[in-house]
Structures are given as C-alpha cells and as structure tokens.
Amino acid sequence: MLRKLPNGMLALFLWLSATGNTQAQPSTGKPFPTVNIQVDLTQPKGRMDPVWAWFGYDEPNYTYMKDGQKLLSELAALSPTPVYVRVHNLLNTGDGTAALKWGSTNAYTEDANGRPVYNWTIIDKIFDSYIKRGMKPLAQIGFMPEALSTKPQPYQHQWEPGKPYEAIHTGWRYPPKDYEKFAELVRQWVLHSVQRYGKAEVESWYWELWNEPDAPYWGGTPEEYQKLYDYSMGAVRRALPTAKVGGPHITGPGNAKAAAFLKAFLEHCRSGKNYVTGQTGSPLDFIAFHAKGAPRVVNGAVQMNLGTQLRQISTGFQIVASYPEFSRLPIIIGESDPEGCAACGMKTNPENAYRNGTLYASYTAAAFARKYELADYHKVNFKGAVTWAFEFENTPWFYGFRDLATNGVDKPVLNVFRMYGMMRGNRVAVTGNMAYNTLAVRDSSVRRAPDVNALAARDTTANAATVMVWNYHDDNLPAPASPVEVVVSGLGAAKSVQVTQYRIDQTHSNSYTAWQKMGSPQQPTAAQVAQLEKAGQLQQFAAPSKATVTKGEVRLKTELPRQAVALYKLTW
Secondary structure, three states: OHHHOOOOHHHHHHHHHHOOOOOOOOOOOOOOOOEEEEEEEEEEEEEOOOOOOEEEEOOHHHOOOHHHHHHHHHHHHHOOOOOEEEEOOOOOOOOOOOEOOEOOOOOEEEOOOOOEEEOOHHHHHHHHHHHOOOOEEEEEEOOOOOOOEOOOOOOOOOOOOOOOHHHHOOHHHOOEOOHHHHHHHHHHHHHHHHHHHOHHHHHOOEEEEOOOOOOOOOOOOHHHHHHHHHHHHHHHHHHOOOOEEEEEEEOOOOOHHHHHHHHHHHHHHHHOEOOOOOOEOOOOOEEEEEEEOOOEEEOOEEEOOHHHHHHHHHHHHHHHHOOOOOOOOEEEEEEEEOOOOOOOOOOOOHHHHHHOOHHHHHHHHHHHHHHHHHHHHHOOEEEEEEEEOEOOOOOOOOOOOOEOEEOOEEOHHHHHHHHHHOOOOEEEEEEEOOOOOHHHHHHHOOOOOOEEEEEEEEOOOOOEEEEEEEEEOOEOOOOOOEEEEEEEEOOOOOOEEEEEEEEEOOOOOOHHHHHHHOOOOOOOOHHHHHHHHHHOOOEEOOOOEEEEOEOOEEEEEEEEOOOOEEEEEEEO
16 A cells, blocks of 8 residues: 555655544644655756746737736846747737737738738737847737638627636637738738847747637637648748747647647648648647646635646647657647636636635646656656736736736735746756655645645756745645755755745735735725735745755755745855
C-alpha cells in the first residue's frame, strides 16, 4: 500500500497513523508535522525560461483604456524578458466600443462596389500599447469581418454574465465568402505592421489563426479551417517570409474531438495538400493548444481541480511529441487557466470565488511548476503558457472576474507573476516530505494532504538563488498553517547569505482582504484606493536578514498558511 502513495504522502500517512487519525481530512484538524524541503543548487534540471510571461484577454478595446494601460505597464515591468500578449476579436467589425467577450477594430470594410477598405487605426492603438512597453503580440488573425462572413447576421452579440454562453457565437465565427479577400486583408495587415514597427520587430512576433476552431468559435468544418490556415499563413509569409506562424489553438486535447482536430491539423501541415499552392504541407513554426481546470462548489466551499488542467497539458505534449517532424517545435499553451470563462463572475458562477484571494495565487504557483516538469517528462520545447486574465474596465470591485487587477488595483495572483519575474537562471532539484509528485497531481489532483512544495532556481550570472514555496490544496477550507524548513545546499564556500522573503497570504500582498476590512466599499475614497493600491503590491514578509551557511547549506524556517505563497531570494 505504501509504495502506491504519491511522494510526500507517506509522511502524512505515518503521522496520521501515529496519532490515530487515519480518517482525518487534511484541510482541517490537527497541525501537520514540519514540512522539510531540500533544494540542491548543484543539480540543474533545465532553464528557468519565462514561460509564465504570457497573458491574454477577449476584449481588445480595454487595451488602451485607463486601467488597461496601467496594467500593461505593470506586466511589462515584472518580467526580465518581453511579455507576450494574445487577444481575441482583432479583425471584428465595429466602432471599437468595449463589451464583455467582445471587441472590434473595423480593420476591414467594403465600399459600395465591394472593394476592400482597410483601417488600422484601432489595431495600431492596441499594438502601439504593447510595443512602446517592450511587449510582443501573439498576433491572432480573427475573427471574420462582417463584410466577409458567409453568415454575417446577427453580428455583434449582446452577451452578459448569466446569459447562455452560446449567445456569443454570432456572425464573426464563420468562414469567409472570399478566401482571396481574407488573405489579402492578412497580407496588408502584416505589411502595415512591418512598415510601422520594422522588420526585426515583427519577426519577433507569433502569427496565429483563430481561436478554438474545434469548438463553436469556428462555424466551419476542420477542412475549412485548414483551408483558411493555408490562405492566411501564405499571406503572412508573402508579406514577411521570415514571420513565425502556427496554430491551431484548440481546446483541451484531453477531449477526443479536440485531439482529433489537432492531429488532423498536424497531418495537414506535414503531408496534406496545400489549398493555395497545391504543394505538400503548410508552414508551421509553433504549435498551440489550450488547457483548463474544473472548479466546483462542494458543501459550500470552492474545490479546484488542478489535475484536470495538467491532464490536458500532458496529453497535448504527448501528441506533439509523437510527431518527429514537429516534436521540437515551440509549444504555446494559448490559454492556461483554472477554468474557462474569464468574464463569468462569482455572482453567476459561485465556483469562481477563488479568483479574488490567495487560492488563485497558490494554484498558479503550483500549476506553473508542474508545467515545467511535464515538459521535461515529455521532452518537448515548452515556450509559454498564456494566463487568460487581464482587467475589466469600469466594473464592480472584486466582482470575481478572472482578472489580474480590479479598477486599477492588483489582485494577489498578480504577485505570483512578480515572484516568477525574480527567478532567473536554471531550475534546480527540489525534494520534500509533503511534496506531491507531478504525475500524481496530474492523475489525482490535490485532495488529501496539501501540496507543500517548491520551485527553485540558481542564477547563472550572479551569486543568487530563488525558492518559491506554496501551501496549496484544491479545497478552499480553513486549515492550520504548516511549519516549513527549507534547506538550501550547494552554496560552496559562502559563509552567509542575505535572505529576503516575499509573501502572499491574508495579510501580505493582498488587496482583497484589505478591501474587505474597509467594509467592501463599491465607491472607495481616493485615500482608500491609494491604500488598496499599496496592499496590491508584492510585499516583504520581514526585513532582509543574514543567515549563516554551515557546510555549504542554509536553513530557512517559517510558518506558511494554507493557500499562501512565499519567495526566498538569496544572495551571497
């Protein structure tokens, strides 16, 4: 029996047995024994690539609004490398008025004689916002302009939270009535981008077609998607032969329909007949799919499902790895989140209550660490995972949208990305007596003991290291804090290290609890907003201090509450 327990569960089982508490639920009851985490700086596991520095959202017109501009600046500042941004609705017809699950740029219309009229004004406002901050577009070709859609009416939807989700699927989702006109729109867009930003800049972007074409986002057949891909990517390459192109951004490949769509797409790119050239195959520089979890409410409390998301990722990696021609291409998880609808708040979807507090932060910390390890396991080239969360302009405070900030105030989850932004160099070996094995989380999620675990990196350019520690559980229930001892070895001849601990918990880096203490005001005063802005920043747990190194190792002790995240930064 013990041999079947996931790594870290053995210690819990022995402790529960010793206390006669083998039926105890780990989210309540007696305190857990000390969690021991070992970090070995001499054992690299792979590069600490900034796979987390990718973000996306449905509503492109929020980009250039007040809070959108503020959040973009914060995202650009937290990463040591350029942040990539993916956004829907860039080619939709409309006047640019923002709405939930909607956006428009009016990039393409036609005159009375059916001749194309191109207007890049709004797209330029969006992309200018990225480029001037050093950010990069993951440029999505979509959706269908009204004048080109085979079924244009109704075109703009009027969806709002609580209405059936299928209401968003209107005339923008259909194939073009003229593939040549659509291809020319794409070519003109790329030419304009090169003229405005320069060839070298646009070469650093990724160009993709559509979103989730295996789902109702696409109103055509898989074959029609492949045809549109050939026309679109052929147009991109005619405008800029060195451009990076790819797709298909399907939903979770753990779903049989999505997996079949992905495989058919890869087969088409490898050996299918190109709809434009008649030759074999289509250009493919990266592969993209999506992965979501599945939270629900159980006995009045939110229960996450990290395992569901990891199974989608693992299956996608496995499919890509099965194609020798494509197995080393960059993989982008184009949407990688705890669930699906960013614009569904907790009023209409109670399971989304996780989004305001520390549960979203601890989930994100634990999830990204496992994405690295799944990429190692499947031996694939994992380039990035897009967190589909941004902000919703002029909406109620802490409404429970999946966003990184509310009314210009950062939520706790954004501070996890600030922590990741401090982690440089190579990932190094981490073990622990309460650490779940990645495959165990993938297969069974985190339902019994908490996952008290860490991700660590050794800076290869300086005498520095970072250790991110989390205390995660799927069930958002009260639980005792866990005493944690982190032993960092491999410090060589250093006599001492400077230690700075950052923390996300109920009283640190947490604007939500600060807002609740104010009485949850929906019209906070200017002074209250300033206080919330300060509470939303990443905060130190205590003043930096010196720690003695003994025989090449240092011991760091703390009490880590449930759903909290800590980052230790060590310099010597």
